[in-house]
Structure formats: C-alpha cells, structure tokens
Amino acid sequence: MTTTSHGFKAEVQQLLNLMIHSVYSDREVFVRELVSNAADALDKARFTGLTRSDLTATAHDDPAIRISADTEAKTLTIEDDGIGMTQEEVVQNLGTIAHSGTKAFMEQASEGDGPKLIGQFGLGFYSAFMVAEKVVVDTLSAEPGSEPVRWSSAGEGTYEVEPGQRQHRGTTIILHLREDATEFGQDDRIRGIVKRHSDFLPWPIFVGEEQANSGKALWVEPPSQIEDEDANQFYKSITMDWQEPVRRIHVSVDSPIQYHAMLFIPGYRPYSLFDPTAAKGPRLYARRVMIEEHASDLFPDWLRFVRGVVDSEDIALNVSREMVQKTPIVRKIGDALTKRVLKDLGKWAEAEPAEDTPENTTYPAFWRNFGVLLKEGYYHGATNWGEQLLPLLRFNALSHDDADGLTSLQQYREAMPPTQETIWTFAAESREAALASPHLEVFRKKGFDVLLLTDPVDEWLTMSLTEFDGMPIKSITRGELELDDEESSEEQGEKTDLTEFSPWVKELLGDAVSEVRESTRLTDSAVVLVDAEDGLSRNMERVLEQTQQGTQGLTAQRVLELNARHPLIKNLAALKANGQEDAAADLARMLYDEALLLEGSVKEPAAMGRRLQDLLVKASQAALD
Numbered sequence: 352m353t354t355t356s357h358g359f360k361a362e363v364q365q366l367l368n369l370m371i372h373s374v375y376s377d378r379e380v381f382v383r384e385l386v387s388n389a390a391d392a393l394d395k396a397r398f399t400g401l402t403r404s405d406l407t408a409t410a411h412d413d414p415a416i417r418i419s420a421d422t423e424a425k426t427l428t429i430e431d432d433g434i435g436m437t438q439e440e441v442v443q444n445l446g447t448i449a450h451s452g453t454k455a456f457m458e459q460a461s462e463g464d465g466p467k468l469i470g471q472f473g474l475g476f477y478s479a480f481m482v483a484e485k486v487v488v489d490t491l492s493a494e495p496g497s498e499p500v501r502w503s504s505a506g507e508g509t510y511e512v513e514p515g516q517r518q519h520r521g522t523t524i525i526l527h528l529r530e531d532a533t534e535f536g537q538d539d540r541i542r543g544i545v546k547r548h549s550d551f552l553p554w555p556i557f558v559g560e561e562q563a564n565s566g567k568a569l570w571v572e573p574p575s576q577i578e579d580e581d582a583n584q585f586y587k588s589i590t591m592d593w594q595e596p597v598r599r600i601h602v603s604v605d606s607p608i609q610y611h612a613m614l615f616i617p618g619y620r621p622y623s624l625f626d627p628t629a630a631k632g633p634r635l636y637a638r639r640v641m642i643e644e645h646a647s648d649l650f651p652d653w654l655r656f657v658r659g660v661v662d663s664e665d666i667a668l669n670v671s672r673e674m675v676q677k678t679p680i681v682r683k684i685g686d687a688l689t690k691r692v693l694k695d696l697g698k699w700a701e702a703e704p705a706e707d708t709p710e711n712t713t714y715p716a717f718w719r720n721f722g723v724l725l726k727e728g729y730y731h732g733a734t735n736w737g738e739q740l741l742p743l744l745r746f747n748a749l750s751h752d753d754a755d756g757l758t759s760l761q762q763y764r765e766a767m768p769p770t771q772e773t774i775w776t777f778a779a780e781s782r783e784a785a786l787a788s789p790h791l792e793v794f795r796k797k798g799f800d801v802l803l804l805t806d807p808v809d810e811w812l813t814m815s816l817t818e819f820d821g822m823p824i825k826s827i828t829r830g831e832l833e834l835d836d837e838e839s840s841e842e843q844g845e846k847t848d849l850t851e852f853s854p855w856v857k858e859l860l861g862d863a864v865s866e867v868r869e870s871t872r873l874t875d876s877a878v879v880l881v882d883a884e885d886g887l888s889r890n891m892e893r894v895l896e897q898t899q900q901g902t903q904g905l906t907a908q909r910v911l912e913l914n915a916r917h918p919l920i921k922n923l924a925a926l927k928a929n930g931q932e933d934a935a936a937d938l939a940r941m942l943y944d945e946a947l948l949l950e951g952s953v954k955e956p957a958a959m960g961r962r963l964q965d966l967l968v969k970a971s972q973a974a975l976d
C-alpha cells in the first residue's frame with residue numbers, strides 16, 4: 352500500500368470550511384464527539400466478539416479510551432481499543448458522508464450553534480477541525496488479516512491514506528492543535544470536559560494516568576437516586592443533543608423479565624423524524640453490553656421519538672444482532688415499555704403545569720413536536736393501543752382564538768351543549784381555509800364547536816376515530832347533516848321549493864357532481880359542495896394528490912347543496928319555473944363554480960373565467976338595456 356491522496360466530497364468540504372472558519376465559543380464538544388466515537392467502536396468490538404472468536408486482540412487487558420495531551424508538541428491524542436477501521440471503511444467513514452445529515456445540518460446550523468448540532472447529524476468526527484490544523488487517524492481493524500491504515504488531513508480539500516503504525520486493533524486520533532486552541536493540549540482542561548460531557552459513558556476514559564469519568568451505568572441505579580443533572584448529561588452523551596430532554600421515564604423491573612430502562616423525550620422535533628432511512632429506537636443492552644445502538648423493533652414505529660437505554664439480564668448474548676430484537680423476551684420488554692411510555696404521557700397530558708413550568712416541558716409543547724406521531728399511532732395501532740392513545744390526542748377547534756389552541760376529546764365532550772349529539776370534525780388545508788368555508792355557518796349559528804383537522808394524517812386518523820365515549824365522531828363535510836334547524840327558519844326567511852329545481856341542476860352539471868340537494872348546512876352562502884356519504888373525501892383527494900402515489904385514479908364524489916332560503920337560489924328557481932331556462936342554466940353553472948371557489952379547489956380556472964366573462968357581458972348589457 353502506498354500513499355494516496357483523495358478529494359473530499361463537496362459537501363464534506365463545505366462542512367469542513369464551516370468548522371475551520373467559524374468562531375465558536377463551545378468548541379470543547381469535539382472531545383465529546385471523538386470520545387463517543389471511541390465508545391461506539393468499543394461497543395461494536397465487544398458485541399462482535401460475543402459471537403466471533405477470531406477478532407484480533409487488544410493492546411490492553413482492560414479495553415478503554417485513553418487521552419493524552421502534549422503541551423510541548425501541541426497535540427491531543429485520543430486512543431481506543433475498539434473495532435478499528437479497514438482501509439475501505441476509513442475512506443467510507445471519514446471522506447464521504449453517507450448520511451442525509453449534511454444538507455440538513457448546513458441548513459439548520461446558523462451562526463454559533465454548529466458545534467451544538469453537529470453530533471445529532473452524524474457528522475461528529477469533523478468537529479475535530481474546530482481545534483486542529485491537522486488530524487491524523489491511525490487505525491487497525493479487528494478483522495483478522497487487516498493492515499493498519501493512516502488517514503490524515505488539514506481539512507483543505509484533500510486527505511491522505513497511507514500505511515499506518517498501529518500494532519493492535521483500535522484507533523488513535525492525533526489532533527495537531529491550532530494556535531488558538533492550545534488550551535486543549537492540557538490534561539486538566541480535557542479532564543473537565545470529559546467529566547462534563549461524558550461522565551456516564553460505560554467505558555473507562557483515562558486522561559493521563561487517571562480515569563476521568565465515573566463510568567457508572569446510570570440506568571441500573573435506583574430511579575429515586577438519580578439526579579436530574581446526571582440523567583440529562585447521560586442523555587446528551589448518547590444522543591448528542593445539546594438541549595435537555597423534556598421528560599424522563601426510568602423503570603426497573605425484576606419479574607417476570609428483568610430489565611432497566613431509562614427513556615427520554617427530546618424537547619424538539621429531530622430533523623430526521625420523517626426520514627424512513629433514519630436510525631431509530633433506544634440503545635439495547637444485555638447485561639451492560641450494548642447489542643444494538645438503535646433497537647428499531649423495540650417500540651412501534653410511531654414511538655420513534657423516544658430515546659434512551661434498555662438493558663436486560665435476560666437477553667441471551669449468543670443470538671445474532673438481527674435476531675435479538677425479534678426474540679420473545681425483547682418483544683415482551685418492548686410491549687411493556689410501550690405501555691409504560693403511554694401511561695406516562697397520559698399523566699403528563701393530565702397534569703396541571705405549575706406556574707413556573709417552562710413552556711417547552713408542557714404537554715402541549717410535546718404535542719406540537721410529536722402529536723402527529725401519536726395520531727399515526729392511533730390509526731396504525733388502534734387495536735392494541737387505542738384506548739391509551741385516545742386521551743392523548745389534541746385538536747385545534749373552531750372555538751379557539753388561533754391555531755395554537757388545543758382541546759382533548761374529553762374537553763370537547765364536556766363542553767357540548769345538551770342538544771349536540773355528535774362530535775364534529777372538519778378536515779381542511781389550514782385553519783384559515785376552514786374558517787372561510789360555508790360548511791361552518793350552521794355550526795357557528797348553533798354554537799357547536801368543531802375540531803379543525805389540518806394535518807394530512809388527520810384524514811387517516813378520522814377513518815379509525817369514529818366514536819368517543821359513546822358519541823359518534825363525524826365530518827361536517829360528509830353526507831346529509833341531521834341538525835334540527837327549524838327553530839330559526841323565521842328569521843332566515845321562507846324556503847323556496849326545490850323539488851324540481853335540484854334534479855334539473857343535476858342534469859345540467861352532469862358527472863361533475865353525484866347529486867344536487869337542499870342544504871341544512873348553510874345560512875349565508877347560496878351553495879356548498881359536500882362529500883358523498885361514502886368514498887373519498889375532497890380533502891383526502893387533496894392530501895393524496897400531494898403524495899407520490901397520487902390519487903391512483905380515485906376521485907371524490909361531490910354533492911352540491913343549495914340553500915333554499917338564499918335569494919340567489921330563489922331567483923334561479925323562479926327563472927326556471929317561468930320557463931326562462933337558458934338564463935337560469937348560465938347562472939346555475941356559475942353556482943357550481945362558486946362552490947368550487949369557496950373551497951379553493953378550482954380545477955379549470957380558464958373555463959370558469961370564460962363562463963364568468965360571458966355572464967358579465969350579459970349582466971352589463973342588461974344594465975344598459
């Protein structure tokens with residue numbers, strides 16, 4: 352093997368430029384990042400060694416992370432006895448970025464917060480360039496027959512790969528510190544950083560001769576004896592999150608299965624929440640040995656915001672990594688913990704937060720970050736978890752002042768006037784679009800609250816959400832409304848008879864609508880389009896149009912409803928009854944156009960424009976005559 356020079360991928364170089372040229376106040380996090388990579392490598396070696404006896408040996412009897420600072424040489428060296436990297440892996444891991452993280456990181460990392468965020472995006476290694484003018488990585492893979500490899504770079508466009516020096520498996524990273532970063536060439540400074548950021552990593556971290564971290568597996572300690580500060584630090588060290596978690600769920604169970612779990616909920620929505628390729632799930636340990644960094648099958652997919660550690664004495668260590676999550680014991684632990692998490696969310700949802708509770712640790716704040724996943728959970732897991740999920744759901748409603756308002760089904764139910772017999776929902780593109788819709792007229796008048804569903808997942812949610820506490824849940828846009836509306840007929844004026852007019856309009860409009868009928872929904876508007884009793888709703892159609900699959904040829908069946916008390920309808924019905932069918936027909940076509948306009952779903956604006964223009968010509972002519 353000879354020395355070869357490689358160019359960084361463009362996006363890596365962009366990231367490196369940012370690391371090199373930005374002025375960061377919290378550069379010390381590079382220690383946390385490199386130490387966490389070393390710990391990951393040790394975890395991998397230990398786990399792989401459980402099922403394979405041919406991995407090459409370590410240099411030390413007690414695998415550890417060793418850090419030494421050289422004040423004179425202005426270097427900092429971080430060494431581990433981990434799994435190491437082959438030449439291919441070096442090029443793959445330290446030259447390209449496979450993760451989708453870079454782009455997201457560059458978009459989100461503004462001004463000074465680069466160091467805070469970098470680890471979350473799977474780019475931690477590159478943080479070394481905040482403090483080093485040159486980084487050298489000497490590594491030897493634990494795979495038998497591997498050759499030692501050396502990777503080095505000044506972060507300026509290229510990196511070199513050449514034969515390395517290591518005799519034993521693991522990785523040594525040497526940072527040649529920049530003039531403005533020589534503080535990191537001192538043991539005491541490094542010791543403080545390790546204590547601050549990596550105290551609970553379960554591998555000894557030596558700085559000089561001394562172990563700098565406690566190495567305590569915090570999750571096996573009795574829950575009552577854990578300090579928030581320690582738990583939060585542990586959370587940060589495994590998630591690379593810069594912020595504190597907003598919720599901690601710590602469980603220790605002895606029977607029938609023994610396990611400890613320390614789970615956390617982050618205080619923000621991670622960038623990769625909807626990336627199907629993103630790693631998810633807590634860390635899974637068996638007897639303190641990490642066997643999966645992301646146990647993706649432990650929890651249902653919709654609990655993918657839960658982070659932390661699950662550790663059991665009862666998981667067999669000789670099962671392959673792929674199989675372990677599927678074993679009955681792990682399944683049982685996963686189910687028990689899912690229940691436990693939902694129970695905790697239930698307590699949180701009900702709690703009356705104290706005056707001084709920070710906004711971001713309240714349930715509504717959690718709901719804004721992750722509520723969409725609980726809705727997903729309800730329609731995917733209604734049979735198993737529905738009962739626990741139902742009280743967790745929150746909705747914006749007509750009665751709120753703005754889109755921030757949230758109501759539970761229980762609250763909605765309790766506020767219902769005695770005459771109301773249905774929980775009403777309205778799925779629309781946005782709160783604004785909903786509020787402008789004629790559909791709400793009669794509900795406003797009657798004082799019935801309506802849940803406004805503006806999230807695409809709501810369309811799926813409402814399919815499984817059909818009843819709460821014995822009350823039917825229905826969409827206000829679907830089918831005929833059975834609202835007893837007679838009381839106010841006087842103030843509304845007389846109705847005109849539409850028995851002949853409605854079928855005539857239907858014939859005129861042809862297949863554009865499936866039916867034309869008298870409305871019980873309207874007070875001010877003349878017309879409205881509603882969804883047929885069965886089939887695709889218009890909102891679902893809109894949601895599907897925005898997905899990759901599209902509507903697959905399905906279209907919503909619409910019903911045109913006419914307000915029999917509206918002067919426009921009265922006039923048209925009269926025109927038609929008088930035999931002036933041509934004039935009535937032009938105007939009746941415009942009724943359909945108006946209804947489309949009102950719901951913002953005009954499909955053929957040009958044709959509608961022409962009809963409008965013809966009509967205006969006639970109207971202006973009539974005015975002149």
Ligand code: ADP
Binds near residue numbers: 434473474
């Ligand atoms: P992440 O740790 O999120 O994957 P990093 O940028 O921190 O991202 O590291 C990139 C990759 O480089 C790691 O996933 C790992 O494969 C490899 N790597 C980094 N440091 C080490 C190390 N000390 N030992 C073995 N592999 C390492």
Ligand code: MG
Binds near residue numbers: 473
């Ligand atoms: Mg890392």
